Amino acid sequence: xxxxxxxxxxxxxxxxxxxxxxxxxxxxxxxxxxxxxxxxxxxxxxxxxxxxxxxxxxxxxxxxxxxxxxxxxxxxxxxxxxxxxxxxxxxxxxxxxxxxxxxxxxxxxxxxxxxxxxxxxxxxxxxxxxxxxxxxxxxxxxxxxxxxxx
Numbered sequence: 001x002x003x004x005x006x007x008x009x010x011x012x013x014x015x016x017x018x019x020x021x022x023x024x025x026x027x028x029x030x031x032x033x034x035x036x037x038x039x040x041x042x043x044x045x046x047x048x049x050x051x052x053x054x055x056x057x058x059x060x061x062x063x064x065x066x067x068x069x070x071x072x073x074x075x076x077x078x079x080x081x082x083x084x085x086x087x088x089x090x091x092x093x094x095x096x097x098x099x100x101x102x103x104x105x106x107x108x109x110x111x112x113x114x115x116x117x118x119x120x121x122x123x124x125x126x127x128x129x130x131x132x133x134x135x136x137x138x139x140x141x142x143x144x145x146x147x148x149x150x
Contacts, residue, residue: 001073007056011058063088064100066103067107077112087120090129091127106118
């Protein structure tokens with residue numbers, strides 16, 4: 001419940017920051033960028049960690065409100081919410097809203113492992129090309145990083 005509430009507050013903070021930056025004349029792509037840095041400093045974690053948390057929070061708040069309410073009520077775990085957000089990644093906003101109620105119901109009834117499989121099946125039934133899209137997103141995210149110490 002606390003994690004869900006934190007997600008709501010983080011998403012709200014970032015949205016307020018974006019609106020303020022736009023009102024001050026910042027270009028659309030630059031608006032709100034500082035929010036993740038501020039949250040990272042406050043939580044003493046990396047900006048990359050906050051970027052990941054913020055993407056999850058915004059998707060949960062904007063696209064899956066019934067699942068969010070189930071999390072806030074303590075009926076659905078944060079892990080299940082993460083599975084749902086990840087499974088819904090290939091779907092557009094309207095498709096995510098269409099499966100929201102069913103995801104919330106399933107997440108409250110199934111074990112996390114069962115729910116992950118059920119969420120994947122639901123997404124595949126909603127968009128038959130979802131598996132292909134998920135694979136393309138995974139390929140796009142692949143990166144190799146090297147840390148050099150001198």
